[in-house]
Amino acid sequence: MDDSVKRQIPGPFIPESFCQVDRLEKYMHLGYTRVFPKGSIVLSQGMESNVIMYVQSGCLAVSMGADDGHNKFLFHIGTHSIGMATFLSEFHELQIYTIKNSTVCFFTVEQILKIFHEDEQVILDILQNALTKVYYFMTQARDLNYCRPSSRVFRLLYNLCLNEGKQVGGYYVIQTKLTQKAIGEITGTHYVTVCKLINILEKKGVLKKTKDTIYVYNLEKLKNMINEVLDY
DNA sequence: TCATTAATTTTCT
DNA sequence: AGAAAATTAATGA
CATH class of the missing domain: 2.60.120.10 (Jelly Rolls)
Incomplete structure (x- = not known):
């Protein structure tokens, strides 16, 4: 098997960064980069979105609102990691905000597809990042139950x-x-x-x-x- | 066994 | 000095 596809999902851990996707760094010119001061909202509840965000510096936090006003913290997106706010409709309940001064690069689905075409490794990086998050929340579900x-x-x-x-x-x-x-x-x-x-x-x-x-x-x-x- | 609230104290920036 | 974090106590589920 090709070494580049031999990967592993890291075990349950602190929900920070998960797998970094720093390979996106060199494609930042294809996206739209913006600077956020600490405490600003990157994505609010009910805001439609179709982007993948790459955190060049700083750190974001993702949380989910509830009917009773509670707000459940989910995970951090640290430096060189990504957040996938793709395919979100107006009904989603996620909030993403900065907990440090951060610069974030946004890629549309079209731009990401173009990068995929140039660099197949990015596909695996993003897949691995997503699956690590899934696995983490699987262990969360187990622990909260048992x-x-x-x-x-x-x-x-x-x-x-x-x-x-x-x-x-x-x-x-x-x-x-x-x-x-x-x-x-x-x-x-x-x-x-x-x-x-x-x-x-x-x-x-x-x-x-x-x-x-x-x-x-x-x-x-x-x-x-x-x-x-x-x-x- | 743990959440919740409130009141204080300690530590950070 | 003001904000954030940690501690302690009391109450209730």
């Missing part, structure tokens, strides 16, 4: 450690700026609950979380606690 909130938070921390943890001496160091609020949004649990859970982990000496680093002292125990029912 796992309690505490399990979901612990599992996230555990996976984070496996994927990004660097072993230093007897413990792991994870470089991440995840806030408790963000952990809550990702796992679908209240941020107050996240706070309590992290406090429990700290008291048991399993882990310690600071602003931009998480220290995991007992990965095995963390793994076991995913399935424990704990009392508050």
